[in-house]
Amino acid sequence: NAGVTQTPKFQVLKTGQSMTLQCAQDMNHEYMSWYRQDPGMGLRLIHYSVGAGITDQGEVPNGYNVSRSTTEDFPLRLLSAAPSQTSVYFCASSHGGVGEKLFFGSGTQLSVL
């Protein structure tokens, strides 16, 4: 049972480059979300989705795009990478029921030079 799978685990970008962080879950969860975690800080919500075709902005959406064409996948796109986007990115999913817990991936460590 894979759960939530994130790729790549590590990535180094140059300022201005674009890339896509991949997230896939095999639990048939309706809800998916992306968080970023900076040193010594908690997780901040970037974007989230309550189902295929539906996305919304979280606390820190600037510089990121998402789409949800299938239930399983929720990719995060960096349009033009900036050093301020250096962070660890976590994808999470949940069943969507009342009080349901989040399942997290193992994270992508991104460095923007």
Next chain:
Amino acid sequence: DAKTTQPNSMESNEEEPVHLPCNHSTISGTDYIHWYRQLPSQGPEYVIHGLTSNVNNRMASLAIAEDRKSSTLILHRATLRDAAVYYCSTYNTNAGKSTFGDGTTLTVKP
């Protein structure tokens, strides 16, 4: 979204109880309180959650204040494996999104 506040760090001795506090004074009436823990180089892992009543599971207990503005995660007998960063969060059921605090780093001394 409700903001949560936690102490930066706490220490405990092995096999002693640990009480990890969290303030969420702006929590809405329908938001759940979730706790997660994170080991180095891993994603957060669910520990426990509740709405109004105290909750127990095999990992921990959750005590929720009557006004829901604060909660406490209780580890009944800390072990070295419990050393981690513990996050308190408020969970919006309608959107399936959580708002996290900055976490408490728990150190367990043998």
